[in-house]
Amino acid sequence: xxxxxxxxxxxxxxxxxxxxxxxxxxxxxxxxxxxxxxxxxxxxxxxxxxxxxxxxxxxxxxxxxxxxxxxxxxxxxxxxxxxxxxxxxxxxxxxxxxxxxxxxxxxxxxxxxxxxxxxxxxxxxxxxxxxxxxxxxxxxxxxxxxxxxxxxxxxxxxxxxxxxxxxxxxxxxxxxxxxxxxxxxxxxxxxxxxxxxxxxxxxxxxxxxxxxxxxxxxxxxxxxxxxxxxxxxxxxxxxxxxxxxxxxxxxxxxxxxxxxxxxxxxxxxxxxxxxxxxxxxxxxxxxxxxxxxxxxxxxxxxxxxxxxxxxxxxxxxxxxxxxxxxxxxxxxxxxxxxxxxxxxxxxxxxxxxxxxxxxxxxxxxxxxxxxxxxxxxxxxxxxxxxxxxxxxxxxxxxxxxxxxxxxxxxxxxxxxxxxxxxxxxxxxxxxxxxxxxxxxxxxxx
Amino acid sequence: xxxxxxxxxxxxxxxxxxxxxxxxxxxxxxxxxxxxxxxxxxxxxxxxxxxxxxxxxxxxxxxxxxxxxxxxxxxxxxxxxxxxxxxxxxxxxxxxxxxxxxxxxxxxxxxxxxxxxxxxxxxxxxxxxxxxxxxxxxxxxxxxxxxxxxxxxxxxxxxxxxxxxxxxxxxxxxxxxxxxxxxxxxxxxxxxxxxxxxxxxxxxxxxxxxxxxxxxxxxxxxxxxxxxxxxxxxxxxxxxxxxxxxxxxxxxxxxxxxxxxxxxxxxxxxxxxxxxxxxxxxxxxxxxxxxxxxxxxxxxxxxxxxxxxxxxxxxxxxxxxxxxxxxxxxxxxxxxxxxxxxxxxxxxxxxxxxxxxxxxxxxxxxxxxxxxxxxxxxxxxxxxxxxxxxxxxxxxxxxxxxxxxxxxxxxxxxxxxxxxxxxxxxxxxxxxxxxxxxxxxxxxx
Numbered sequence: 001x002x003x004x005x006x007x008x009x010x011x012x013x014x015x016x017x018x019x020x021x022x023x024x025x026x027x028x029x030x031x032x033x034x035x036x037x038x039x040x041x042x043x044x045x046x047x048x049x050x051x052x053x054x055x056x057x058x059x060x061x062x063x064x065x066x067x068x069x070x071x072x073x074x075x076x077x078x079x080x081x082x083x084x085x086x087x088x089x090x091x092x093x094x095x096x097x098x099x100x101x102x103x104x105x106x107x108x109x110x111x112x113x114x115x116x117x118x119x120x121x122x123x124x125x126x127x128x129x130x131x132x133x134x135x136x137x138x139x140x141x142x143x144x145x146x147x148x149x150x151x152x153x154x155x156x157x158x159x160x161x162x163x164x165x166x167x168x169x170x171x172x173x174x175x176x177x178x179x180x181x182x183x184x185x186x187x188x189x190x191x192x193x194x195x196x197x198x199x200x201x202x203x204x205x206x207x208x209x210x211x212x213x214x215x216x217x218x219x220x221x222x223x224x225x226x227x228x229x230x231x232x233x234x235x236x237x238x239x240x241x242x243x244x245x246x247x248x249x250x251x252x253x254x255x256x257x258x259x260x261x262x263x264x265x266x267x268x269x270x271x272x273x274x275x276x277x278x279x280x281x282x283x284x285x286x287x288x289x290x291x292x293x294x295x296x297x298x299x300x301x302x303x304x305x306x307x308x309x310x311x312x313x314x315x316x317x318x319x320x321x322x323x324x325x326x327x328x329x330x331x332x333x334x335x336x337x338x339x340x341x342x343x344x345x346x347x348x349x350x351x352x353x354x355x356x357x358x359x360x361x362x363x364x365x366x367x368x369x370x371x372x373x374x375x376x377x378x379x380x381x382x383x384x385x386x387x388x389x390x391x392x393x394x395x396x397x398x399x400x401x402x403x404x405x406x407x408x409x410x411x412x413x414x415x416x417x418x419x420x421x422x423x424x425x426x427x428x429x430x431x432x433x434x435x436x437x438x439x440x441x442x443x444x445x
Numbered sequence: 446x447x448x449x450x451x452x453x454x455x456x457x458x459x460x461x462x463x464x465x466x467x468x469x470x471x472x473x474x475x476x477x478x479x480x481x482x483x484x485x486x487x488x489x490x491x492x493x494x495x496x497x498x499x500x501x502x503x504x505x506x507x508x509x510x511x512x513x514x515x516x517x518x519x520x521x522x523x524x525x526x527x528x529x530x531x532x533x534x535x536x537x538x539x540x541x542x543x544x545x546x547x548x549x550x551x552x553x554x555x556x557x558x559x560x561x562x563x564x565x566x567x568x569x570x571x572x573x574x575x576x577x578x579x580x581x582x583x584x585x586x587x588x589x590x591x592x593x594x595x596x597x598x599x600x601x602x603x604x605x606x607x608x609x610x611x612x613x614x615x616x617x618x619x620x621x622x623x624x625x626x627x628x629x630x631x632x633x634x635x636x637x638x639x640x641x642x643x644x645x646x647x648x649x650x651x652x653x654x655x656x657x658x659x660x661x662x663x664x665x666x667x668x669x670x671x672x673x674x675x676x677x678x679x680x681x682x683x684x685x686x687x688x689x690x691x692x693x694x695x696x697x698x699x700x701x702x703x704x705x706x707x708x709x710x711x712x713x714x715x716x717x718x719x720x721x722x723x724x725x726x727x728x729x730x731x732x733x734x735x736x737x738x739x740x741x742x743x744x745x746x747x748x749x750x751x752x753x754x755x756x757x758x759x760x761x762x763x764x765x766x767x768x769x770x771x772x773x774x775x776x777x778x779x780x781x782x783x784x785x786x787x788x789x790x791x792x793x794x795x796x797x798x799x800x801x802x803x804x805x806x807x808x809x810x811x812x813x814x815x816x817x818x819x820x821x822x823x824x825x826x827x828x829x830x831x832x833x834x835x836x837x838x839x840x841x842x843x844x845x846x847x848x849x850x851x852x853x854x855x856x857x858x859x860x861x862x863x864x865x866x867x868x869x870x871x872x873x874x875x876x877x878x879x880x881x882x883x884x885x886x887x888x889x890x
Contacts, residue, residue, distance in 0.1 A: 020780065024803050107825055113814065115824055122836050123806065197661075201836050216642075216665050222837040223665075243859035250861035335465065357854055358469050361568060369558065369857030378865065379560055379853070380552055380875035391567050391646050391850045392667040393838040405836045408824070409802055412814030414688035416695035420823065430825035 008192050012199045014179030019123045019149035021177035027098035030144055033173045034094035038087040040172040045083045051160040052078040075131045086134050093141040096382045099400040100147050106435040109428050112413040116437035120407045121147035123201040126193050128153045130207035133161035140169050140181050142385055146403035153184040194219035226389040228313045229259030229341040231371045234330040236347035237270035244346040248279050250370040253286045256317050260342050260374040263314055265321045266330045272323045276300045288317045295323035310337040327352055331359045340389045342374040363396035409437050453634050457644045459624030464568045464594035466622035472543035475589055478618045479539035483532040485617035490528045496605040497523040520576045531579050538586040541827045544845040545592050551880040554873050557858040561882035565852045566592035568646040571638050573598045575652035578606035585614050585626050587830055591848035598629040639664035671834035673758045674704030674786040676816045679775040681792035682715035689791040693724050695815040698731045701762050705787050705819040708758055709765045711775045717768045721745045733762045740768035755782040772797055776804045785834045787819040808841035854882050
């Protein structure tokens with residue numbers, strides 16, 4: 001079922017209108033609606049499982065034909081316990097602090113002329129994602145908590161699951177302004193969405209790096225997301241060797257499929273002879289395939305790395321290894337080959353750590369810790385919207401705050417700019433104070 | 446002189462390399478360089494005036510041929526006092542607080558595992574601007590203060606002035622990493638810049654709304670700017686009538702050419718009969734052309750407004766006037782016709798002010814104050830980078846803070862994610878504390 005241009009335009013129009021209403025709802029109302037969603041997901045688990053079985057059956061057919069991978073089918077599959085954990089995730093979003101309404105700063109411009117910077121929702125957020133049906137619920141939940149209307153476009157492989165989940169969300173949020181969530185089904189409609197820069201304020205694509213690149217290259221709507229995670233661990237000559245071994249192991253092996261896993265290990269030449277055989281032993285026990293540069297291969301017996309390896313996100317039990325002359329050579333390698341995601345230095349020398357962390361232009365730079373910590377939950381941001389490798393608006397792991405922006409509220413008492421211009425211009429006070437914006441506070445005094 | 450693709454790519458490469466170096470320079474170094482620029486501008490005023498005369502002469506030729514306006518030629522023209530004020534502007538940027546290096550938040554994730562969010566420059570900022578030669582200096586100064594490399598593309602009408610100003614800036618900043626500022630001269634090179642989304646982090650176009658729209662529509666680089674300022678003043682039925690008159694007058698007449706001047710006056714029907722004749726008298730004394738809807742024209746004798754008027758930024762002594770039934774009708778009008786820039790309500794009723802301010806999705810919403818206050822200087826942001834009507838990253842008047850982003854620094858002591866995963870997962874502490882990141886602080890303890 002393809003929507004016509006008019007249908008999808010009407011959907012997005014509805015979302016825009018709903019967003020303005022939703023922005024005025026209290027945290028109690030938004031969180032209560034989220035709890036309704038969680039309850040409804042549990043109550044209607046059978047319907048969800050039934051729809052999901054259709055998607056999984058189709059996925060398995062495509063798997064037999066060699067068009068799908070087992071990993072894709074696995075990601076698609078829901079179970080009772082999975083549904084339970086989706087409901088719990090929605091409740092945990094409801095429990096988060098309200099990201100809206102906070103006064104971020106207050107400044108006296110002049111007597112009775114007060115400027116407040118207030119946190120508000122962004123407006124209409126479009127999410128385009130692949131496979132996992134829990135993504136639809138997660139994005140809808142984060143959107144609702146932060147007062148944003150959401151346009152949801154899931155992958156066709158999860159169509160039946162997404163449909164029932166969306167229906168449940170819609171039914172459960174009858175008290176939320178109508179049209180706050182919209183479900184878009186056809187692939188062709190994505191290209192229409194990409195053009196709607198007047199009505200969609202932010203796009204959040206999730207999926208393969210090709211997919212995210214496609215979105216970025218074909219819209220003038222701001223995009224929050226990341227294409228690649230080519231992360232590095234640098235083992236300095238001043239590293240604690242056993243700490244370096246543990247970190248290099250954890251960063252690769254603990255969960256290799258994710259974007260914050262290490263892909264390239266850089267080792268200072270002064271410690272390479274001691275460190276490389278030790279880490280190679282550890283990696284071998286975990287079946288990690290190693291690909292080294294020439295100097296690495298003089299020390300340990302591993303495959304040769306090609307130029308392409310230094311720029312590759314394996315997302316798998318594969319690691320490339322390079323011996324470097326110096327801290328500066330490590331920094332240069334990361335600057336040339338990194339994806340500005342997450343890098344870690346292992347060293348006991350504070351100055352060298354500082355040089356590394358200040359020189360590298362990545363969203364997250366770590367000292368003596370695994371790259372795998374780059375994650376919204378571990379950072380304590382609550383639920384994670386995604387990880388951004390762009391530098392504008394939000395960077396690194398993004399929490400609910402990334403779905404908010406601000407607005408200036410100025411409270412005056414008939415103030416005119418003419419008073420502050422020309423020869424007898426009055427001066428401004430420009431003094432910050434602690435205060436919350438409250439409606440028309442000056443007229444209440 | 447058109448640069449070849451290779452030239453401009455080399456320029457931007459150089460800027461990227463310089464940006465990484467510049468990010469590490471202290472505020473003292475950056476501000477000292479700014480003072481050198483200011484001194485050099487004063488010392489070489491004659492050279493600037495000589496170059497500027499060429500631009501003005503060419504502009505006057507085009508004015509005679511009817512291709513330029515007098516306003517354009519006026520904006521182009523420099524004088525000794527203008528040059529003096531440019532130098533002063535650079536010194537005032539130098540005097541601003543350092544926007545970099547601040548720890549924006551600090552959080553204990555677990556014992557000896559500390560996360561810091563640190564303010565850093567964005568990287569490489571491209572500015573494309575028209576006519577006024579002081580724009581080149583202003584953008585270079587703001588870029589340098591905030592540790593960003595800048596790519597500067599001015600309008601061809603100011604080419605000679607821009608060339609000498611750029612030369613002075615380059616000569617005066619020999620201590621700043623080479624290549625931190627780049628001057629691009631050819632119009633064709635703009636289209637090359639728009640494609641360089643791998644190396645340019647932010648674009649700041651300044652100029653006509655067509656010009657800004659062109660930039661927005663033809664790049665996937667994030668853009669900070671605004672196309673239009675269709676600002677509103679709403680005179681509520683609970684307004685203090687004389688305050689409403691003063692605000693409506695100031696917002697239109699004090700400086701009509703700017704984006705924060707009011708374009709449409711909305712008047713509650715209950716006060717229209719009393720208010721409209723009074724404001725019409727005031728506007729007439731200032732030669733303001735009024736265009737009203739039918740209900741307005743029943744009360745005062747003004748031209749008829751067409752549908753197009755409600756969406757027009759006049760930038761001139763013209764105002765459209767509409768009588769509305771209610772507060773809600775005023776909000777609807779602004780939502781339909783506004784450009785999310787700045788709106789003001791005049792009312793003595795705090796609840797009605799609150800409804801207006803919370804319902805309207807504009808960067809700045811004012812209560813009992815002129816729309817003309819929407820400005821970086823008046824808001825106390827120091828120098829102004831520009832005004833943004835987008836909702837991502839920075840909104841409304843943007844100061845130096847808008848040229849910064851943040852980066853996460855994590856200080857650990859060999860921490861592994863495996864410790865916090867699986868059945869025996871250790872819990873996180875996730876407690877915020879007051880603290881500044883300092884290099885390798887844990888190893889110093």
